[in-house]
Amino acid sequence: MTMYLTPEKLYPLVSALLFAVLVGMTLGGAIVVVCTSRLVRSVSGLALSSTGLAGLYYYLHSPFLALMQILIYVGAVCVTIMFALMLTDAHGEVSGQPRETIKTVAALLAGLPLAVGLILLIAKARWMPPAVQVNAGTVPDLGQALLTRFGLVFELISVVLLLSILGALVVARSGRRN
Amino acid sequence: MxxxxxxxxxxxxxxxxxxxxxxxxxxxxxxxxxxxxxxxxxxxxxxxxxxxxxxxxxxxxxxxxxxKQILIPKNVDVILFFMAPILVLLPAILCMVTIPFGATIAARNFNLGLLMVFAFAAFNVFGILIGGWASHNKYANLAAARVVAQNIAYEIPTLLIVVAVVMVTGTFNLQEIVAQQAGGFWRWNILRLDLNPLQPVAFLMYFICLLAETNRAPFDMVEAESELVAGAYTEYSGMTFGVFFMAEYTNIVLGCCVATVLFLGGWQCPFGLVPGPHWFLLKMYALCFTVIWVRWSFPRVQFYNLLNLSWKILIPVSLANIILTALMLKVF
The missing domain is CATH 1.20.5 (Single alpha-helices involved in coiled-coils or other helix-helix interfaces)
Incomplete structure (x- = not known):
């Protein structure tokens, strides 16, 4: 059925191209998030970045994680942020003042140690290829891990979600009475 | 090679x-x-x-x-304005890749096909939201806000119904789900009362959610011609509007395809004779026709009734559906 036997010359090229596009999407989206002065564009950049990241997961043979990334980050997180923005100010424009230079410099200085640390960590780490090829159909394993090994974490997250729903209800209720 | x-x-x-x-x-x-x-x-x-x-x-x-000339109104966020129609159409086309039209006619026999359809469907809301916001128009903004409330409200029961079906089938692979329903119409998921007596109800609820998710009348809050001019599409003209229009119909076809695969046996014949893509297309277009039929038979519902239907009826019933399915699976 599957006929993915491609000539050895073409396959690495396409693969590298795909990787470059995905990394470009992830980084480009992230840069848009930070640099634009309009919040709505930031959210769009976040969506782009999440999609690129999902593509990278797919590239690494974990389609389930990729689809979940899209479903949760684009479908839920970005839409919720957008919705909140629209409710707060209709146009989402930042006031006309340009950014102060000192703030930009301070932000760069604050970000620098983190970036250097991460780069050092990545450069020094010993990357080992996985001993076993991980299959695409890991959904049953995932489900079992969630309900056995990570059962407590799973339940705690449910409690957090329940609390946030209750909190939203309380806020909405008091708002309605006024 | x-x-x-x-x-x-x-x-x-x-x-x-x-x-x-x-x-x-x-x-x-x-x-x-x-x-x-x-x-x-x-x-x-x-x-x-x-x-x-x-x-x-x-x-x-x-x-x-x-x-037709494509007009770009003043104060419009041009990039987002043009990105929105693409964002709405592209994922819908992408999802078509996993739909099994026949035993051998599927662009990609993807293990997580069903999940892929619902993951990419998420872009739809985001696209309309961005389009409505970027238009810098009160009607478009209002419509966009309504669309989000509507689509979030209906995405929950849709996913809950699909989860109940997946519990029965045990796979996200659309081709396998179709293969499980071979034999005759009594083997289709909609009539598998032995697995879950609420299965026809689940199909009906899925269909209602499909209407709401694709923003079709009686749930067409996104356009609502008589209240919001043309809703989120007010400022779009010419082919930009055309692309939104194409996306709407593509989403309907996609939703009907998924309904056919999940509940109506995909390309299987109701009597076990000559299964093939013709059966798939027949079922799918029958559903599409029903979508159109509903639009011209029912008036638009009020926005609060729309949300009430989802939160007070569809979600509790679909949760009960899941519990019932789990019980039936455990007992039998």
Whole structure:
């Protein structure tokens, strides 16, 4: 059925191209998030970045994680942020003042140690290829891990979600009475 | 090896062209069906002038849309304004890749096909939201806000119903789900009362959610011509509006495809004779026709009733459906 036997010359090229596009999407989206002065564009950049990241997961043979990334980050997180923005100010424009230079410099200085640390960590780490090829159909394993090994974490997250729903209800209720 | 490589390339090209043609054909001729259907419901004739029975009308419509000037209003966020229609159409086309039209006709037999359809459906809301916001228009903003509330409210019962079906099938692979329903119409998921007595109800709820998710009347809050001018699409003209329109019909076709696969046995024949893509298309277009039928039979619901229907009826019933399915699976 599957006929993915491609000539050895073409396959690495396409693969590298795909990787470059995905990394470009992830980084480009992230840069848009930070640099634009309009919040709505930031959210769009976040969506782009999440999609690129999902593509990278797919590239690494974990389609389930990729689809979940899209479903949760684009479908839920970005839409919720957008919705909140629209409710707060209709146009989402930042006031006309340009950014102060000192703030930009301070932000760069604050970000620098983190970036250097991460780069050092990545450069020094010993990357080992996985001993076993991980299959695409890991959904049953995932489900079992969630309900056995990570059962407590799973339940705690449910409690957090329940609390946030209750909190939203309380806020909405008091708002309605006024 | 070289031969297989050439065949694979040919296969990919064929499927890309085929899916694009399918999407374009559906978008243009479902519009004609809609116009003809609405005319019949209102005792009119509908388009009759262009070609026999108005059959070439879609071509004329397409030429008109392509020739129209695309207006860009003042204060519009141009990048997002043009990104929105693409964001709405592209994922819908992408999802077509996993739909099994026949035993061997599926662009990609993807293990997580069902999940992929619902993951990419998420872009739809985001696209309309961005379009509505970028238009810098009060009506568009209002419509966009409504769309989010509506789509979030209906995404929950949709996913809950699908989860109940997946609990029965045990797989996300659309081709396998179809294969499990072979044998006859009593083997289709909609009639598998032995697995879950609420299965027909689940199908009905899925269909209601489908109408709401694709923003069709009686749930067409996104456009709502009589209240919000043209809703989120107010500022879009010419082909930018055309793309939104195509996306709407593509999403309907996609939703009907998924409904056919999940509940109506996909390309299986109801009597176990000659299964094939013709059965798939027959079932799918019957569902599409029902979508149009519903639109011209029911008035638009009030926004609060729309949300009440989802939160007070559909979500509790679909949760009960899941619990019942789990019980039936455990007991039998």
């Amino acid at each position: 070289r031969m297989e490589f050439v065949l694979e390339i040919a296969r990919v090209v064929l499927y890309v062209v085929g899916i694009l043609a399918f999407v374009g054909f559906n978008a243009s001729y479902l519009v004609l069906l809609e116009r003809k259907g609405s005319a019949r419901f209102q005792l009119r004739h509908g388009p009759t002038e262009v070609g026999p029975f108005g059959l070439i009308q879609p071509v004329a419509d397409a030429v008109k849309l392509l020739c």
